[in-house]
Amino acid sequence: MQNHWKYRIQRIGMVTLGILLMGGSVLSNAQTQQEVNVSIEGYKFLTSQMPLQLHADTIIRVKNLDDVRHDFGSQMFLNTLTHVESSGVVTYGKGIEGAYLDPGQEASFRLVLDHPGRFQFQCSIHPDMKGEILLLIVDAV
Numbered sequence: 068m069q070n071h072w073k074y075r076i077q078r079i080g081m082v083t084l085g086i087l088l089m090g091g092s093v094l095s096n097a098q099t100q101q102e103v104n105v106s107i108e109g110y111k112f113l114t115s116q117m118p119l120q121l122h123a124d125t126i127i128r129v130k131n132l133d134d135v136r137h138d139f140g141s142q143m144f145l146n147t148l149t150h151v152e153s154s155g156v157v158t159y160g161k162g163i164e165g166a167y168l169d170p171g172q173e174a175s176f177r178l179v180l181d182h183p184g185r186f187q188f189q190c191s192i193h194p195d196m197k198g199e200i201l202l203l204i205v206d207a208v
C-alpha cells in the first residue's frame with residue numbers, strides 16, 4: 068500500500084522534471100556535462116572525478132558493487148535542486164538526503180554546484196563509510 072503511494076508521488080515528480088528540463092535547455096547554452104563516478108566496494112567509496120567547474124551540469128553516478136545494502140547521502144543535496152534516478156524511479160527537488168542502493172544497484176544524482184569546496188558524502192547504514200567530491204576553482208579551458 069505504501070509503495071503505491073510512493074510511486075504516485077514519484078510519477079508526479081517525473082512530469083514536473085520534464086517541464087523543468089525543457090525550460091532549462093532554453094536558458095543554458097548546451098554546457099557540457101561533467102561526471103563523478105563513485106563505486107562502493109568492500110565498504111568503501113571509490114571516487115573518480117575530473118576537475119569540476121562551477122555552474123555546470125554535474126552528474127554523480129554511484130554503483131554498489133557490494134552484496135550488502137548501502138546508502139549514498141550528502142548534505143550537498145539538501146539545499147540544491149537535485150535530480151535522482153534510482154531503479155528507474157526519478158525524484159527531483161531540494162531536501163533530498165540521498166538514496167539507498169541495494170546490491171548491484173546504481174543511482175545517479177544530477178545537480179549544479181554553485182560554490183567550491185569539499186562535498187562530503189557518507190553511508191548512513193555504516194557510519195565509517197565516508198568520501199568526498201572536490202570542487203576547486205579552476206580556470207575554464
Ligand SMILES: [Cu+2]
Pocket residue numbers: 110136137138190191192193196
Ligand atoms: Cu554502507
